[in-house]
Amino acid sequence: MQTTRLRIVRAIATSLFLTSTLAVAAQAQRPMTFLDVQEMRRVGSTDLSPDGRWLLYTVSFPDWEKAERQNDIFLVSTRDGLPSTRQMTFTADKDEMSPTWSMDGSFFVFASNRDAPNNGSQRQLYLMRPDGGEARKLTSAKDGVSDFAFSRDGRWLVYRAGKSGEQQLYRLPVAAIAQATTEVEPEQLTKQPAGVGSWELTRDSRRIYFITADTVDTEEKERREKKFTVDIRNAETPLSSLWALDLDPVRVTRLTRDSSITVDGFQISPDGRWVGFRGISADRYKRNITEEGINADLFLLEVATGHIERL
Template identity: 55%
Template sequence: NRDASAGESQESQLYFMRPDGGEARRLTDTAEGVSDFAFSQDGRWLVYRSGASGQEQLFRLPIDGILTGSPEQLTDVSAGIDQWEWAPDSRSIYFIKPDSRNEDEALRRESGFTVDIKNMLTPLSNLWALELGSSFARQLTNDPNLSVTGFNISEDGRWITFTGGSTERYERNITSQRLYQDQFLLETANGLIERLTENYEVSESGASISPDGRWIAFSAPDNMTRYTMTENRVYIREVTDRGGAFRKIGESFDGSIPIGFWSEDGNTIYFNGGVRVTSQLHSLDVGSGEVQQITNERAALSVSRDDDSGAIVIGYSDPQTPPTAFTVLNAGDVADRSRWIQLADVNPQVRELALGEEEEINWRSTDGKMVGGVLVKPVGYREGQSYPLIVAIHGGPASADVLRFNGGYNAQVYAGAGYVVLKPNYRGSRNYGNAHRTDIVGDYFTLGFDDIMTGVDHLIDEGIVDPNRMGALGWSAGGHWSNWILTHTDRFKAISSGAGTMNWVSMYAQSDVQRNRQFYIGDDFLY
């Protein structure tokens, strides 16, 4: 709220500005600010959500006369609105809301007693539809054995897919709650609900319906019988085949397949996937189940389709280029750089900076397997001269360092100060296949440590690094390995551990991703 004076609310407000420029004009003046907003597809209304935490309501403004119109409150529910979305026909709004509001909990926090209660009991949530013509809100789900946590609407408005979560206290409101959720399909014309999945400790994505309305699909592990770290595949069937079996596709691809966006004809699913030290756009053929890599950029690439406009948007970053947005006319043009249209140049000053060169590097670990990562050379690097080293260890561990701008905990800052930076994609990392990611299961630290240290030794042998001037740092899983390095070698002069665990028993007991940590140490309890 740029217009707020001293003592006034600083919460965000809605402003109106012409796309060709001019002064922004304020549309709202709410004490609690505006949480989010969306236009109806018929272009007649703007709806926004506002209110105190846990009591947010929906309001609308007419597009015609938006600068002078007064907001109209659409909902008045005690527990407030969570996720919401316009129906494609602009006649209704779908939303999720809790069944009740815990007044005692609200009073406790308002009174300053803000201690968090682990796995506190909270009300269940359901899916509703607000008919704008009659202002009538109709409850669409009412199963006491699930709580609705998210939904998607098909482009034709005929179907809603939603996720139903567990009602068990210790399987809700946690980071890993998706392990205890299932997918459902609702037909809007008659309200019939079909349960699509029923499993335990298996995480699926929300189901997605193709633009032509033919297919329904979700992404889930290759092995859906129990908790595993198998790569995700796509499970697909025709939407109208009620009770029919899902077909698994993409099995030959050695990596996970999320559902990014569909082609308009529903024959192809596009997704972003890591390839060693890069990320690329891939396609999955719905008929054959075959995966093809579409791009081959030495960069971090993320391609998406804007739901409202259908525009294909490319997020791009490489070691010399800060995150930059591009667009193309269709997904088939993404592979052709000459067809990219840059949307903005928000960091032109970077072209004047001296940056260290970055490149992919590979070496052989103690067990003979090849390991890779990213090497950042210091600004003004001279071949034959040895430099101090910082090992920047990424978190996850199921993540990866790629050729993007200033990764590795701001590695270019160190390069500017004369350091070599090694960003190792040690065992446990993504982008190198499932075996590389899961080799550490049952022996979490040993292989990762060996991979990191053999990478260090490789740089020393190449004459790039001075072995007497070395440091290491990492965050989360990178902090775990920083701690392991600290207690298993004295070769480093300094080590920084960010969010690194020292006591795995106490960490496991307090963690809300216990199943994941349990699997890493051999699928058994830590104590």
């Protein structure tokens, strides 16, 4: 089912891209130049509605002179195609990103820097309904929101927010934000000293897996804060581990404790019984950009027992 949805989304996105490209090409046939590519509008961030009837996507508008791109959100019927296209946001100097349908398809959430102070890049989350109207702000995270996702049971909107290296997970009840006219107070889910890195909800919506550093490099943090940003070759950096966050009741558990590796990425099995992850050598000289793939191994965690097997 998921594969079919992805194929539909890719097919529609490709059709939109090719149609706009061919329309421009038909105006005057000539060899394409580098500048033509730079000035081309691009389709991205697609999301198909739960009933398959509507596709949300972003269009990137280039400004060659400013060397910038600006993104807005569009909506198109999968049945009626291009004639049904509607532009949902109109922010000439701001970005609207990652439109994502709620599980019941009654609204969608997106990230935008439309209210960022001093023309900053910090993004907040906004709610909008497919029939239009003004977007309603959902978050006021001090340092902006990095990413977000709906739980599959439709109960929660989970997001990550905070300074780089200090980001934590929060959640908002979907039922409340769908009806509220003002911002709903979020619940903070994690208080990791080194912040939360990559994360993912399980399909049963009962747990979140995430990666976090084992320790906080206070000297590196201070160096960055003081803008002394010289990159150190093969620097000694904290190792990272895989953790689990149970959502009902909220409880955080560390899953890996192998000091010979640092956890770099993971994948949850569809049935939730297994978590595969990649572990890179803890040796600082084997973790640089050219050798990390050579010195990495795959591991399999059995969720029920906590047993880890090196593959």
